Amino acid sequence: MEIIVCVKQVPDTKDVRLDPDTNTMSREGVTSIMNPFDRHALEEAVRIKEEQGGRVTVLSMGPPQAEEVLREAIACGADAGVLVSDRAFAGADTWATSYTLVKAIETIGNPDLILCGKQAIDGDTAQVGPGIASRMGRPYVTCVQKTREVGADHIVVERMMDDGYDVVRLPLPALLTVVKDINEPRIPSLKGKMRAKKAVITTLGAADIGAEEQCIGLAGSPTQVVKVFSPEPRGDRAVFTGSVDEQVDRLVECLKPFI
Amino acid sequence: MVEKEKSVDYFLTEDQQMIVETAWELTKNKILPARAELDEKNEFATAIMKDIARADLFGIFIPEEYGGFGGGCFDMVLAMEQLARGCVGVATSFAACALGIYPVMIAGSRELKEKYLPRIATGEKWAAFGLTEAGAGSDASGVKTTAVLDGDHWVLNGTKQWITNGGEAQVYSIVALTDPKKGARGASIFMVEEGDPGFSYGKKENKMGIRSSATRELIMKDCRIPKDRLVGRKGTGFITVMRTLDLSRPGIGSLGVGLAQAALDESVTYAKQRVQFDKPIIAFQAVQHMLADMATQLEAARALVYAAARHIDAHAKKISKVSAMSKVFATDMAMKVTTDAVQVLGGYGYMKEYPVEKMMRDAKILQIYEGTNQIQRNVIGQELNKEYAG
Numbered sequence: 001m002e003i004i005v006c007v008k009q010v011p012d013t014k015d016v017r018l019d020p021d022t023n024t025m026s027r028e029g030v031t032s033i034m035n036p037f038d039r040h041a042l043e044e045a046v047r048i049k050e051e052q053g054g055r056v057t058v059l060s061m062g063p064p065q066a067e068e069v070l071r072e073a074i075a076c077g078a079d080a081g082v083l084v085s086d087r088a089f090a091g092a093d094t095w096a097t098s099y100t101l102v103k104a105i106e107t108i109g110n111p112d113l114i115l116c117g118k119q120a121i122d123g124d125t126a127q128v129g130p131g132i133a134s135r136m137g138r139p140y141v142t143c144v145q146k147t148r149e150v151g152a153d154h155i156v157v158e159r160m161m162d163d164g165y166d167v168v169r170l171p172l173p174a175l176l177t178v179v180k181d182i183n184e185p186r187i188p189s190l191k192g193k194m195r196a197k198k199a200v201i202t203t204l205g206a207a208d209i210g211a212e213e214q215c216i217g218l219a220g221s222p223t224q225v226v227k228v229f230s231p232e233p234r235g236d237r238a239v240f241t242g243s244v245d246e247q248v249d250r251l252v253e254c255l256k257p258f259i
Numbered sequence: 260m261v262e263k264e265k266s267v268d269y270f271l272t273e274d275q276q277m278i279v280e281t282a283w284e285l286t287k288n289k290i291l292p293a294r295a296e297l298d299e300k301n302e303f304a305t306a307i308m309k310d311i312a313r314a315d316l317f318g319i320f321i322p323e324e325y326g327g328f329g330g331g332c333f334d335m336v337l338a339m340e341q342l343a344r345g346c347v348g349v350a351t352s353f354a355a356c357a358l359g360i361y362p363v364m365i366a367g368s369r370e371l372k373e374k375y376l377p378r379i380a381t382g383e384k385w386a387a388f389g390l391t392e393a394g395a396g397s398d399a400s401g402v403k404t405t406a407v408l409d410g411d412h413w414v415l416n417g418t419k420q421w422i423t424n425g426g427e428a429q430v431y432s433i434v435a436l437t438d439p440k441k442g443a444r445g446a447s448i449f450m451v452e453e454g455d456p457g458f459s460y461g462k463k464e465n466k467m468g469i470r471s472s473a474t475r476e477l478i479m480k481d482c483r484i485p486k487d488r489l490v491g492r493k494g495t496g497f498i499t500v501m502r503t504l505d506l507s508r509p510g511i512g513s514l515g516v517g518l519a520q521a522a523l524d525e526s527v528t529y530a531k532q533r534v535q536f537d538k539p540i541i542a543f544q545a546v547q548h549m550l551a552d553m554a555t556q557l558e559a560a561r562a563l564v565y566a567a568a569r570h571i572d573a574h575a576k577k578i579s580k581v582s583a584m585s586k587v588f589a590t591d592m593a594m595k596v597t598t599d600a601v602q603v604l605g606g607y608g609y610m611k612e613y614p615v616e617k618m619m620r621d622a623k624i625l626q627i628y629e630g631t632n633q634i635q636r637n638v639i640g641q642e643l644n645k646e647y648a649g
Contacts, residue, residue, distance in 0.1 A: 187284045190315035190328055193277045 001054030001150075003045045004111040006101055006132070007038040007073060009066040010122045034069040037117025039076075041178045043185040045115050046077035048150055055079045057108060061089060061100050067201050075188035075196035082108060086205040091218030094123070098131030100216055103209040105132070113155065114175040118143055129177035140175040141168050145182050267558060269565055271337070278319065278334055282341035285314050290345030297348065297471035298617050301463070303427050304349045304471040311342075311353060312382020320357060321364075325376035331572035332506060336513040336564060343517025347621040348471030350514050352385075354507065355423040355472075358629075359386025361503040362432045362448045366491030371450065375430060387424035389433040389451070389477050390500060392417065397634050399434075399500065400443045404479065406435035411486050413449060415457070415479040423628075425475030426460040429453045433479070434500060437493050446496030450488045457482030468620035504630060505582045506571065511629045512564035512585035515593035518625070519557045522593075522600035522618045526550060529604050540603075549603060553596045560589035580642035587635035590625035597622040 012031045034042075045056045058073040060066045061084045070081030084104040092100065105111065114133070119126035126142070133140035141159050148167065149156040159166045160179055188196075206216060214220060238254075240247040271279065289310045297304055311317060319334050321327025328334070335357060342350035360379050363371050378384040395401035404417025415435055422431075431451045438445035451458055461476025491499055527550055530541035540546045567585035571578050597619040601608035608615045626632045 187288060187310060187314050188281065189313060190277060190281050190319070192315075193281060194274075197273070197277075 001048065001052045001113065002109060002111040003049060003054060003056045003113045003115060004105055004108065005038070005042045005045045005056060005058045005073070005078065006114065006116045006128070007042065007058050007060050007069055008035045008117075008120045009033070009060065009062050009069045010035045010120055013121050032065065032068065034072055035117050035120045035122075037119060037121075037178065037180065038069075039117070039185045040180050040182050041115040041117045041176075042073050042076060042078060043183045044147060044178055045113070046186075047183065048113070048147065049077070049079075052150055054112075057082060057111075059084065059101065059104055059108070061085070061092075061097060061104070064203075067203075070201050071196040071199060072188065074199050075192035076186060077192065081199060081201045082204060083201055084204045084209060086216075088206045088211075088213070088217045091221060091224075092216065093221035093223045094125050094127040094131055095222055096216050096218075096220035098128050098135055099220060100209070100211060101128070101132055102135045103211045104204060105136070107204060107209045110173065112172045114138070114173075116175065116177045118177045118179050126177070129175060133175035136175075138173055138175050139170045140177070141170060142177040144176045144178045147176075147182070266554075267561070274330075275334065275337055278316075278330070278337050279341055281314050282316060282338040283344070285310055285316070286341050286345035290342070290349055294346040294349070294471065295611075295614070295617070297346070299611075301465060301470045303473040304346070304352060305427070307349055307471075308352060308385065308427075309382070311349075315382075316353070317356060317382035318380035321376050321380040325372060325380060327376070327380040331568075332509055333565065333568035333572050335510050336568040339510050340513040340517040340520070340561075340564075343514040344521045346471055347514055347518050347618075347625070348469040350517065351469050351472040351624075352424055352427070354510050354514065355388060356386045356428070357510070358388040358503065358507050359424065359428060359430065359432050361506055362388075362490050362499050363450065365502050365506075366448070366495065366499045368487075368491075370487065371490060375450065379430070384430050385424055385428040386430045386432070387422055387428035387477075388503070389419040389422050389431050391420050391422065393420050397631055400446075400497065402434055402436060402446060404433065404435040405439065406437050406447060406449060408437075408486070409483075412483045413486060413488065415449065415451065415482040415484065417479050418461075419477040419479075421464065421474050422477050423472055423474055425473060425477055426463065427473045431477060432490065433477070434496050437496075441494065443497050444494050446500075447493050448490040448496045448499055449484060450490060451477075451479070451482065451484055455482055455484050467623060468617070469624050501579075505578050508582040508586040508629060508635075509564050509567040509571065511625060512560065512567065512589035515589035515622070515625050516557065516561045516564055518618055518622055519553070519560070519589075519593045519596040522597045522615055523550070523553050523557055525613070525615050525618075526553065526600045526603040529607070533605075546603060549599055553599055556592045557596060560585075560592045564589050577642070580639055580646075583630070583635040583638040583642075586629065587632045587639070590622075591632060593625055594619075594622045 009032050012033045049056050056078045057080045058070050058078045059082045060070055064085055067083050070083055074081055089100055116129035141157055143160040144157045145160040146158040153172050156169045159168050240250045289307050316338055318327035319330045319338055323329040339350050339354055342353055363375055379386055392402055406413045406415050433449050433451045434446055436445050437447045457480045459478045461478055464474040530546050531539050533540045564585045567581040570581050600615040601619050604613055604615055607613050
């Protein structure tokens with residue numbers, strides 16, 4: 001079974017600070033990590049490979065330093081890493097990103113299964129996975145919390161819903177996006193780390209994947225981030241003290257006019 | 260837990276850094292969340308031991324030809340220090356696997372190595388070291404377990420006491436007398452496996468500390484094992500035991516170092532947060548001096564343990580003295596530092612909600628097992644005596 005896992009290198013959001021002057025994220029001294037949801041997607045792919053046989057390739061669109069997460073993925077069981085990187089990809093929104101990743105996937109092969117994390121913790125759109133599947137005409141399920149059955153030509157999964165879960169059967173080839181409940185990712189092993197150190201990461205540019213100029217990067221992005229800001233706190237503030245009963249009485253008095 | 264910059268650079272190689280990172284990742288993600296409950300319930304850390312196996316850590320010291328990493332004493336010390344920052348019970352279980360298989364590595368035939376080492380390397384099988392008996396603790400020569408040759412089998416009779424990993428391991432190196440009349444020259448080592456006829460376990464001990472490590476009696480009653488389970492030449496048992504302990508003692512030192520590091524981390528963090536008399540208590544010299552002494556003794560112990568490990572890896576001829584020094588210094592230090600940590604945390608330190616009381620309970624055994632700290636001083640004294648011989 002050929003599996004491709006799409007991973008993204010993101011800032012560790014615990015460390016993120018807003019630069020008040022430029023209103024953009026201050027990246028200074030912020031550690032970069034593999035997007036946590038992608039870590040679960042990778043773990044699921046490796047588990048499926050261990051049971052069914054096959055190969056797991058990790059793919060990322062990013063700057064040269066994104067190679068770090070590809071090596072981390074190899075240390076955790078992926079067989080190979082591909083970095084798709086080009087100045088021309090900069091400024092891409094989710095539309096241009098899914099285009100680019102699809103061109104890269106088609107260059108690599110025709111995977112039976114594509115796995116993605118539900119969303120990236122910096123963008124939070126959850127659009128790229130479905131975007132890839134739609135462009136490729138593949139059936140897909142998002143928010144997968146468990147893979148029940150993997151066959152040669154089908155897969156059965158549980159899709160997490162607000163009030164429970166659905167059981168869905170899809171034909172292969174297909175795409176899944178996963179939630180954290182799906183598994184407990186393994187610690188990178190010593191042998192894995194050694195493999196990762198020696199691994200050759202394939203780097204592909206726009207020309208290598210046959211990407212059209214007007215479809216990638218800023219040029220290919222129908223949406224643009226115009227401004228990022230912390231909203232100013234508005235309105236009066238009040239702090240209630242006293243016993244819990246006293247505080248509750250005062251709170252109820254404040255809320256009464258609005259009920 | 261606060262991740263801090265290393266205080267002292269020991270110029271680790273990339274491979275050594277990888278070992279440290281792998282072991283710490285495991286400690287942070289798997290040991291820290293589970294340690295309090297395992298301690299409370301006196302439960303063996305089975306799941307964590309399996310995670311350690313998946314991380315390839317059991318294979319660190321096994322030669323590459325048998326599927327291991329081909330590392331030495333220093334690599335083991337680095338891994339064990341990180342595991343001990345999490346829980347000395349888990350780290351002890353890990354250490355005992357190495358202790359249990361060192362006799363095969365030191366004295367075993369090629370067949371014996373091929374039989375056991377690959378599966379120890381993957382962590383598929385765990386090992387244990389069976390020396391101690393009710394009448395043979397510090398006086399190891401007081402061993403009474405016997406092994407008698409009967410055709411193609413050895414028949415073992417006797418009971419081992421307080422064996423780490425007893426009942427959890429599958430492979431046991433057992434010290435038994437093959438020639439009771441020859442005293443210290445009459446002992447040999449045998450590999451006994453779970454399932455061998457006549458081999459059973461006693462009840463699990465209820466210990467003060469390292470409660471995530473399982474300690475049991477091993478009972479051999481007409482236990483029959485194939486002839487080829489003898490490790491090395493008959494009668495060389497105690498020589499192999501001494502060489503095994505020389506190799507493993509810096510590892511126990513590193514448990515002390517890791518434990519004390521964890522205790523120091525908790526102490527400094529607390530002292531910066533706890534406000535009394537309008538100041539964080541770290542502002543008071545009494546507390547600061549305690550922390551300073553803790554940190555200094557810890558660093559000195561680390562340096563000595565690392566030096567001993569590197570000395571051993573350089574295939575030095577004489578290793579007993581420095582090996583004993585690293586064990587005695589680092590474990591006495593760990594007992595003092597963990598006790599001081601409880602003191603710094605005061606009332607909170609005494610409560611089980613905070614991790615330092617467990618650290619103090621765990622520290623005590625380090626001064627006792629693998630040769631009491633009194634025996635370590637004997638070894639050092641005897642070596643000094645030999646060194647200065649006219």
